[in-house]
Each structure stands twice: as C-alpha cells, then as structure tokens.
Amino acid sequence: MEEQMEEEQSEFRHWDELLPDVLGLIFCYLSLKELLKVIPCVCKSWSKAVMGPLCWQYIDLFQWSIRWQPHQLDRMLRMLVTRSCGSLRSLHVAGLQNDSNFSFITENAGSLRVLRLPRSEISGSIVEETAQRLSTITFLDLSHCPKIGAKAIEAIGKHCKFLVTLCRNIHFLDSAGKVELEDEANAIAATMPRLKHLELRCHFISTECVLKILSGCPHLEHLDIKGCLEVELDHQFLKDKFPKLKNLLELRLRNVGGPYIGYHEFIDWIYGFSYLRMWVECWLNGEIKLPLSVIECAIPCPSYVLQFLLSL
Numbered sequence: 001m002e003e004q005m006e007e008e009q010s011e012f013r014h015w016d017e018l019l020p021d022v023l024g025l026i027f028c029y030l031s032l033k034e035l036l037k038v039i040p041c042v043c044k045s046w047s048k049a050v051m052g053p054l055c056w057q058y059i060d061l062f063q064w065s066i067r068w069q070p071h072q073l074d075r076m077l078r079m080l081v082t083r084s085c086g087s088l089r090s091l092h093v094a095g096l097q098n099d100s101n102f103s104f105i106t107e108n109a110g111s112l113r114v115l116r117l118p119r120s121e122i123s124g125s126i127v128e129e130t131a132q133r134l135s136t137i138t139f140l141d142l143s144h145c146p147k148i149g150a151k152a153i154e155a156i157g158k159h160c161k162f163l164v165t166l167c168r169n170i171h172f173l174d175s176a177g178k179v180e181l182e183d184e185a186n187a188i189a190a191t192m193p194r195l196k197h198l199e200l201r202c203h204f205i206s207t208e209c210v211l212k213i214l215s216g217c218p219h220l221e222h223l224d225i226k227g228c229l230e231v232e233l234d235h236q237f238l239k240d241k242f243p244k245l246k247n248l249l250e251l252r253l254r255n256v257g258g259p260y261i262g263y264h265e266f267i268d269w270i271y272g273f274s275y276l277r278m279w280v281e282c283w284l285n286g287e288i289k290l291p292l293s294v295i296e297c298a299i300p301c302p303s304y305v306l307q308f309l310l311s312l
Contacts, residue, residue, distance in 0.1 A: 056084040062116075065094040074101060081108050090114035099126035106133035116141035118167075127152035131159040138162050143169040143199070150183035157191025164194055169201035169224075185209040189216030196220060202227035214242050224249040 059080050065073055077093060081104065089111055096102060102122040105115070115137050128151055134140075137160050142148055156163070166188065170181075185205045188198065189212040196219050203225070210231050214220060220242070225231055226249050238245055 056080050057087050057111075058090040059084070059088065059092070060090075061093040070095070070097045074098075077101060078104060081105065084108065086110050088112055092116040094119045096120035096122055099123055102126050103130055106130040109133050110136070112137055114139040116167075117145065118143045120145050121147060123147045124149045124152035128155040131155040134160050136162065139165040141167040143167050143201075144171065146170075150180050150187050153184045154187040154191055157187060162194065163192055164219075165197040166192065166195060167199040168203075169199050171202060181205055182209055185213060189213045192217060194219060197222040199224040200228065201225070204228075205230065207231050207233065214238070214245065218244070220245055222247045222249075226250065 061073065061077060061080075064076065068076070073093070073095070074097075078101075081088060081091070086108060088108055090113060091105065092114075094117070096117055097120075099122055102117070102120075103126060105112075109115070112134065113136060115134065116139070118141055120142075122145060124147060127148055131152070134156070140156065140160070140163060153168070168184065168188075181203045182205055185200065185203065186209060188195070189209075193216060195217040198213065198217065198220060201224055205225075205228055207230070210223075210225060210228070210233065214223070221244055223245060228250070231250065233248070233250060235248070238248065
C-alpha cells in the first residue's frame with residue numbers, strides 16, 4: 001500500500017518543482033501586475049522563471065501608458081523588451097515620446113508579429129530608417145501618430161510584406177488641410193497588397209483614393225473610413241467589383257439625419273468655436289460621456305453634427 005502511494009505521488013510535481021519553461025508558459029497568461037509584483041515573491045523557482053523570456057513574448061503596457069509618466073514608461077518598456085531576449089511577439093504601448101524607444105523596439109523585433117503604438121510622437125524619419133527590421137509583423141497600429149507621413153507608410157509597405165492589418169486612424173481636427181493624407185492612401189494602395197483589415201478614420205482623402213486602395217489591396221475584407229467626409233461610394237458597385245470586401249464602415253453627416261455639408265465647410269465651422277474643439281477632443285479621448293440631450297444644452301450646434309462627433 002505504501003509503495004502504491006509513493007508511485008502515485010511520483011507522477012506529480014509540486015509547483016515549485018516544475019521546469020522554468022513550463023512555468024513560463026503558464027505565467028504568460030497572467031496580468032502584468034501579477035508577473036511583476038506577485039509571482040517573484042512566491043518562491044525562488046518562480047522568481048527565476050518569471051525572469052525568463054517565455055513570460056514576455058506578449059507585452060501589453062497600454063493601461064500603464066495612460067497612468068505613468070513618460071520616463072517611467074520608457075524604463076519599464078526597455079526592461080521588459082530586454083527580458084524577452086528576442087522572443088517578443090506582441091507589443092502594445094501608447095504615447096511613446098521619442099525616436100530612440102521606437103528604434104530600440106525594432107532592434108528586438110526579430111519575432112514580432114503585432115505592434116500597436118497609438119498616440120505616439122515618433123517621427124516619420126525613424127520609421128523609414130528602421131522599417132526593414134519589422135519584416136515579420138502582420139498587425140500594425142499607428143493611429144493618432146501625427147509626425148508619421150506618407151514616406152514612412154511607404155517604407156512599411158515595402159519592408160513589411162506579411163502585413164495584413166493596418167490601423168492609421170486620426171482625429172478629424174488634425175486632418176484639416178493635410179494634402180499628404182492622399183499620399184498616405186496612395187502608398188497603402190501601391191505597397192500593401194496583402195492587407196485584409198484597414199482603418200483610416202477621419203482621413204482627408206477622396207473617393208478615387210479609396211478605390212485605388214480597394215484595387216491595390218485585393219484581399220481587403222474590412223475597410224473603416226468613418227469620418228472620411230469627401231468619400232462617396234456606391235455600395236452595390238462595391239459589392240459587384242470587390243466581392244471580398246465584407247465590412248465597409250462609412251459615416252457621413254447626411255447618414256445621421258441632417259443635411260450634408262462638405263468637409264471644408266465642416267472644419268471651418270468647427271474652428272469657429274475654440275471651446276468646441278476642446279469638447280470634441282475630450283469626446284474622442286473618452287474623457288466625457290454624456291447623453292446627447294445634455295451636450296446639446298451645453299454647446300449650441302445642430303444635433304445631427306453632435307451625433308456625428310459622438311459616433312467617431
């Protein structure tokens with residue numbers, strides 16, 4: 001009987017006796033806070049395992065990006081990417097403040113598949129210089145990155161041959177008068193034939209540009225052009241000519257119950273109210289969530305325009 005119990009016990013290992021690689025595979029499902037503050041304090045074997053690269057293949061610093069100061073975020077980012085030892089597969093961090101951080105990421109991007117850097121201040125020139133290091137990525141989010149232009153997008157298209165998802169959303173207030181957004185759209189059409197998912201919210205682009213994208217990206221299934229006020233598309237024409245396109249997100253002012261006004265007229269009207277810009281930016285950042293009736297009382301503008309702004 002005792003021998004049988006010993007045999008049964010020998011088939012199992014205590015948690016602290018598991019191989020570091022096995023622990024690493026388990027720990028990668030935990031939150032960042034648990035990995036940094038809880039696991040290292042349990043025992044020496046767990047502390048050793050959490051220092052290994054398997055725990056840091058998927059790094060999500062988005063929530064920390066919102067709360068931390070830039071210098072704190074920089075230190076955390078570099079520490080965790082270094083721990084990944086080249087095995088990094090997914091990185092999500094917002095608000096990068098300098099080019100050196102982006103360059104550091106690309107130096108450790110040999111296995112990177114997903115890169116999300118919304119609201120970052122990285123320059124187009126650093127993206128052009130280092131795009132060849134991102135050849136393995138399939139998902140890229142550069143939304144609300146105001147310093148990135150058409151040349152950077154073109155460099156990404158030329159070097160990132162496996163890219164299937166691109167998010168390049170901007171605020172409509174930031175797109176006013178920027179002709180280079182047409183160049184960005186043309187660069188996407190010319191260099192990203194494998195795209196299946198594309199987001200270009202609030203870009204100042206023409207219908208012709210969108211059709212170029214659809215022709216140049218024959219595998220495109222999802223196209224989000226919400227807020228692209230200059231674009232007019234016939235849905236039956238799209239269904240017949242581009243049958244792979246399953247989801248087109250398009251929103252115009254006349255779709256929400258009011259008369260259509262052109263892009264330039266809309267932007268001129270918006271800039272006539274300096275305080276309205278502040279409100280709109282707060283809505284878009286998710287800092288203000290109020291019922292439409294309350295907002296209509298606070299800001300004197302047509303309800304259909306408010307509905308449009310709140311839907312972005």
